[in-house]
Amino acid sequence: MKGLTHFVSGIAVASFFPQAVHMAVQEKSFILALGGIFGILPDTLDFKFARYFFKPEFEVRPDPNNLDAKKIAEGVAEAVKKAAEDGKSTLQLHTMQLGANRWRSYSLAFEKETSEIVVEIGPEIDTGQLPFLGTEVKDPQKAVARVKVDCEFQQDFDKKSTIGIMTGPAFEFAKTEDGKVEIIFLPWHRTWSHSFTLGILTAFIAGIIAYFTVGEGPNPDLYTLPRWMMYPLIILFGSAIHIIEDSTGFMGNNLFYPFTKKRTKGLGFMSASDAVPNFFFVYTSILCIIFNLDRFHPGQILETRAISNPWFYWIVFWALPSVVMFYLYFKGQGTKSKKKNKPDFDSPKMEHEPDVSVI
Amino acid sequence: MQTVLNLILNPQYLILVYFSFIGVLFSLIVSFLPALHIYNVLGILMLLVFHLEVALPPMHLIALCIGMIVGYSIFNTVPASFFGPGDESMSYYVLPSADWLEKGRGYESVILTAIGSLGGIVIMAILAPLFIKIVPILKTVTGPHLFWILGAVIAYAILSEWPKGLSYSSSRLTNFLEGWKYLGIGLLTFFLASILGFIVMNKTLVPVDFAFQSITPVFVGLFAIPWLITNIINIGKVPKQHIPETVEIDWALVYQGSFSGFLGGFFAAFMPIVTAGIGGLLSSHATAQRDNRLFILSYGTCKTVYYVGSFLLFFIPGVYLTRGGLASIVSPVMFATGYREYFLFVAIMVFSAGISFLMLMPFTKACIRLVEKVNYKWVSIVTLVLLIPAVFKFTGFGGLAIMAVATGIGLMPVLFQARRMNLMAVLLVPVCVSMAGYGNHVLRFLGLI
Known part of the structure; x- marks a missing residue:
């Protein structure tokens, strides 16, 4: 609320x-x-x-000058793999600020069916999250990436987080009793x-x-x-x-x-x-x-x-x-x-x- | 029925249409002068009317005032978008509007706001009969509680400002300090504005002869000058503005925006000291607004309902709520109004809104042509050069001193990207504290009495 x-x-x-x-x-x-x-x-x-007390083990800092969805997805996958092996890990995703009122957006989704981490580089947006037309990444190899992991995801709802402005979201990955990796959004919240x-x-x-x-x-x-x-x-x-x-x-x-x-x-x-x-x-x-x-x-x-x-x-x-x-x-x-x-x-x-x- | 027929069949009421039209025209001129507020102009006009002993029947004066306030509430979007905001109510709107201006969509932004304004007028006209029943109840119930409601507004304004930092550093302390930098500036602004408010409201430097204008240098300093200085420092040439034939909007957006804006505007109109900026913020949070178009449109509704609604409340029979600057200015010459005057008010309001909307489009186009030809920076410099002597003329050296201090405080949120709403502490805190009965304690503590 x-x-x-x-x-x-x-x-x-x-x-x-x-x-x-x-x-x-x-x-x-x-x-x-x-x-x-x-x-x-x-x-x-x-x-x-x-x-501010939340200390992530992994951080993903996308480079706005060298956009690569695969690199982001691999960064996320690394945190997920750590959780699958050790039981828990935390991740902070960072935004890409291009100017006072200009940001490069990207999205992250965890696909339950295929155990894939899906990252899509989005358009440039303003602080009101309105996209600037024509700023989409043209190269599909760089714009979209799917990285498969060796574990199943447990998620309470379909989730596609858009990372756009200000501070990016944080995640906690926790291994459940049945061997899945639970995705916890904003672990420091609530x-x-x-x-x-x-x-x-x-x-x-x-x-x-x-x-x-x-x-x-x-x-x-x-x-x-x-x-x-x-x-x-x-x-x-x-x-x-x-x-x-x-x-x-x-x-x-x-x-x-x-x-x-x-x-x-x-x-x-x-x-x-x-x-x-x-x-x-x-x-x-x-x-x-x-x-x-x-x-x-x-x-x-x-x-x-x-x-x-x-x-x-x-x-x-x-x-x-x-x-x-x-x-x-x-x-x-x-x-x-x-x-x-x-x-x-x-x-x-x-x-x-x-x-x-x-x- | 008889009253309605009487109104329709008596052509002498047409004179009211004439006066409201004059008011709209006058507001157009006032709106064209950046950073000038209609309340200041009306105050001077009232002085002239008294001084020259011009015979003007009260209802004609009311029609003139309605035309002016309705026109101003619709036209002031234009200078605020292209030249800078005149008061806090406008500065809330300016950020998204400046963003649209940068994208060449300044005209569209103005029209969206005007559609919102019309929506607000229509809602007020529809609800006008209901106001007669509801407003007295609200007045009775909330009357003894206004002080803590203002206190709650202040508390929410402070608590609802979130950190703005990016948290890019791996050091938690650095991220914390970065985030709190904005909050800290907001709190400092709030604190300093409160102190300034206590001083100017209790021991102002403005000469007694101009006491009715004592708050003018404060507002010029807090809002107008910082914006002009920012324009002079930052803004380059205004990009070419696109003038579309149609505006991208649907009815759902109009209903949603007008409804939300009406809530904020009505709250601001009903509550003392609360402005459209604060009302707009509260209503946008209450209705969880996220769309920029919705924000701009609802803001149009909010400011119109605030400016016009606060004047309308003064005419509700048996209530006579003095809210907003205009009601305070005209209250000394007003007679006790009845249902006839109240509904005449509503009719004149609707007429003035229609005329204003029609005049808005050519007015906006003219302004766009002006900003495309004249360097924006020079417009701000000229405005600043005119504004300072004007403040001196009406408030003397004391007023200039207050303006200088207020400018220093007003620059803080602009330079550090904190909420400008914190500046409204200049009125909110002293009034709230005084209403609660603690005013003298604070004044004694500050050494003002």
Whole structure:
């Protein structure tokens, strides 16, 4: 899911605590925004920190002045062979920058049926990933290469990664019990940072700080939970909603790191970069926020509420637009499926996250 | 029904069409002058109207303003594409637009934006009756929460900027420092702009007589001058521009772009201080945009909905939300408006948008001819030479000093490829902090009170 989706969902979760809404209104507290901050935090940790701790064993640095798909494919094959022999290896693919706004693209695919690594040199592209016509490599010997390896691939979905702009993707290759080599995309992503364990730990630390620093608010008898507890709870649920939302995609999360070692598979309902699901989550969250801000306004009773008819609100503003959104989504999926025989970057069963802008 | 018939059968309303047309023409001239903002011009116009005691009925003034703001929201794409952006809302659009200009597709980019603008106007016109019901509810519900919503916008703006480094080095530390260089500049820009904001909003050097223009040198310094300096240093000759007879676009793209742009524009129009640049960023993230054409088109919608929508909100009966510069400028002379004025507003808005769109094509072609004949560098130099005395004229030496500091801060994201949106901290942070009630603490800490 996109960062904004997690951010708004985090705020929505926080808005379900009446006391937090009261704190915002009566004490000018920013506590509701805290849910958003911890909602986006797992991705912030990954893309601003964790990626830099990843040390690949193999690196492929294609030379833009001497383009050779075979050389790239052999570099990848070397990493795969190492994994087949020793059990594990890691690989970093680098991009080819030609100018301030010009890059040479290439793609990488692992073909299960033939155990081949397929590399295709693509056209030159701009930072918006639009190709420059006529920049394709003319020599087919240099443009496409297939290198066979002596092991089978295990991959959860058809994958053709396009390496174009900014930092290229990283892979981990791990030998499975049945002798196959599992291909793990972005091994540094959605691991410790995307675990409930981290959320619990952060909430625990925040809880200790809050317990000693947050005083009793006005009218404590009105609330079942003490005021200091709002902070750890909002942090906990804010980060948890991120993990739950990400689990609806393909990549999954390492839910209880360090007790669990691997990323679980996602439910595969949608791709992280799909427009409609992202918007659906954002829209639903905004409706929840507005609804909660209204119903939890201090001293509010139904008759004085701005949203005096909740059924009307949810049916007109949520149910009907949701039907339209799902219709458009499944219609779009159907159109994409027709093109499925071409397992490319836009395939519906794709978790295309080669650059951080789509996360 | 009676009201509608009354409107149609009373030709005296045609005078409003005349005034809106004048407004559109005026905005065309303003748009042609690079880095000049319609709000500054309107402020001066209002002063002239008061000073010369020109008799102008309020509704005529409204029609004039609608024509100006609608025209400006559509025309300003042209100078922003070919000469440089006038404010933050435009600078968000400029990067992809400059890219298209470099490929000879500047005209296409302008037309796509204008299609988006028309889409925004159509959506606003359709939803205008609904606004009467929804906006008061939104105002009531969000009113006590605006400070933390602004805080959340600030937090997201900071947290959502990702490292830009290439990570080519085998040293992790080198890669980390390279990636964080961009983020660090972004954070520093944000911090400095915030401090500048606190200073200019509380202890400005601009003379009291020109207090209504006190923010002008800040914006000229943060956005216009850095762009002009970059143009003077970097840009060579503008490549030959292709003027296509048709634009490659389909209805799905129009619907998607207009919808997404409307969301961002409406958010920016509704929220105080939030600009179309920020609204556009949020909506493009919310709808997971990836296509450049979609971005350009939706941005057209976003900025039009922002500029025009913020003025429209002022006319919603019983709400009278003062959002955006124009509403603030005209609010002293406005009377309490009712449904009749509100729907007249909508009608004038649609008319002005149609006229503006028709005028946009020859205007763009004229600009293209100009940039192909005149060296782009000289256009920027002349603009810079005109801009600095203009700032001095309206804000004195104090204004020039503020502009110089703002220019230094404004150059940082341009030179280090950080997000220019961080510059909006100049307004976002002081307003958010003040709304939350911590303004005096910060001012005391900074030694400003």
